[in-house]
Amino acid sequence: MDQRNLSLSHVEARPQTARRAVVIWLGVVFGLVFLMIMVGGLTRLTDSGLSIVEWRPVTGAIPPLSDEAWREEFAKYQTIPEYQIQNRGMTLGEFKFIYWWEWSHRFLGRLIGAVFLVPFVIFWWRGMIARALGLRLSLLFLLGGAQGALGWWMVMSGLTERLDVSQYRLAAHLGLAFLILGLIVWTILDLLRGEGVARALKESRLAPFALLFAGLVYVQILLGAFVAGTDAGLTYNTWPLMDGRFIPEGLLTMKPWYVNFFEDVTTIQFQHRMTAYLVGLSAIGLFTALWRAGPSRRTMIAASHVLGASLLQIALGIWVLLAQAPLSLSALHQAMAVVLFTAALWLAHELRQPLQLAASPQSRSA
Template sequence: MPFDLRPQTLPGDGTQASADARAVAYWLLAVAGLVWAMVAIGGATRLTGSGLSIMEWAPLSGTLPPMSEAEWQRLYDLYRTIPQYALLNAGFGMEGFKEIFWLEWIHRFWGRLIGLAYAGGLAWFWLRGRIPAGFKPRLFGLLALGGLQGAVGWYMVASGFEADRTAVAPYRLVIHLGLALLIFSALVWTALGLLRPEGTATAEARPVRRMLKVAVWSLVAAMLAGGFVAGTRAGFSYNTFPLMDGQWVPDGYLLLDPWWRNMTANILAVQFNHRLLATIAAVMALGAVWAAKRRLPPGPARNAVYALGATVALQYALGVATLVHVVPVSLGTLHQATAVLVLAAALVALHGLRPAPARPAPTP
């Protein structure tokens, strides 16, 4: 199977400790699934311009939606004070406001659901003494990261209330996205470590693992560059592929001064960087597939690398389709959700290629 998440057969399997490790791992994977959905919902929220519809950060009282017409009117009046309403949505009425409000409310509610699922699960395993030895600090650290993500989310949203802004600041969007990807990665990697605590790859797998590491870091860079594309709405320009404005490297790449501002604020440069990094990542992933075919025996590790190659190819095709169709909400959301699938595949492949531990030589 491409994603072999079955428990590793190790001495002592069948004990309470191994059962606890499996239970904690499956709980972490379930929470990772919720995070995956959260990233997709966040993509739809951004593409529909819904993220600024709720102008209050109320972690507890905001759990429930408005329950009266007076409360709806109060929130609508708040929204009408920000530039997004005046510049983009003036006069769209209460019904238009409710359309964007509900998507942002679902986004925030889903974040609360993730927090409840994680904190509740952690407390349950902790109080029953079922957390494997050495994992408590890491699990508590993940809880802290989740709390930080909530604060970063509001920090991002608040930037959209500034004068002349109709969307959040790209830098803050990338921080929010990057932290979500970090939390997802930590959840998946920790779960994999509980299910398969020892590496099994032989020395022949080292070149594959090295190429895979380059591919993974290229993928992460492409994902973060995609955050700047989203934040600057660069995907709505230069909607041809593979050429941009009829050129491989279009004029105006270093239009802004100082030069480094082009990496995050120049729409042309931001989109070109995302294209370039995605292409490098795709080439490296295909290189890892080729190396795995040559050097790895048939089995879960090789299948995991193949799965990574397939998900990268799918994501690349989705990226091109999203671009040439001028970023429809459906394709844009699917493209963002598939990025998390690619990350999951990369983590499974890397974990499957961990070197086997050195065994002491048998005594004569």
């Protein structure tokens, strides 16, 4: 059977069944990555990220199972500056609370690796995954491994001299998480796009702007990581002004000038606010332009989700700021960032011209 010039959606000789299975599997992986981002955010918000001071990729999956093991873990934590300066006097029970957050975050990473790798090998062996898709999924697996190493590199920054992790490494860790999430979303959308729909779609003149908007949302997420990493959200808890001024005093006071964008809390919060306004205005502009262009119903549904998620995220950000970043609202703000980023990718995918890829191998079970 000649399978040349088929799209990525054709994953085996019986494409519908195989495609559905792969989409469900990747959907589960997406859900787990979403959950891990949320648990990671809560780990940060509860100051739990430095509670495990060792990186044991295999044996670390087993938590302390005895009182002696718990005391040993607590003793290790007591050697780092966070305990000695900030948490001195913490009880074993209080330590267990922060330990379980960090352990859960790491355990989810291991679980995602297993949930990804085992079905991937099975699907590949059965010939259900095309070569192009297989290469993309292999890249995803490598990025997942790199994310684990990057997470430990981030933790290391808070074990010697600092009381928390480096905001630079925190942003890198979160940025890679969203990159992985985005690649999963894009792959699922590729697989869900049917052959008939792909043939009917034409490249929209607004496609580059939709992709740029998704990039803008990604940048805003990174800026949010710097807000979290420097506790910049606990300052200037007023809106729309900052200390009575739209442009606050104290911007760009550090030298060299460029470090202000990453280390000065005033500048960090100001740039996060301004970028949020830019996201909102861009979402409104993109929606209006699409409305006038008269696109398909699916495209307008995606655009509506982007607009709604953008405005809701801005409102949540203002609420978090005014409430001085309580745990529940901060977590909801981070969850909404995932929703907005996913919606932005959905819209960009709807507008793009589908790329024709190589044929898949035939099923070995055939």
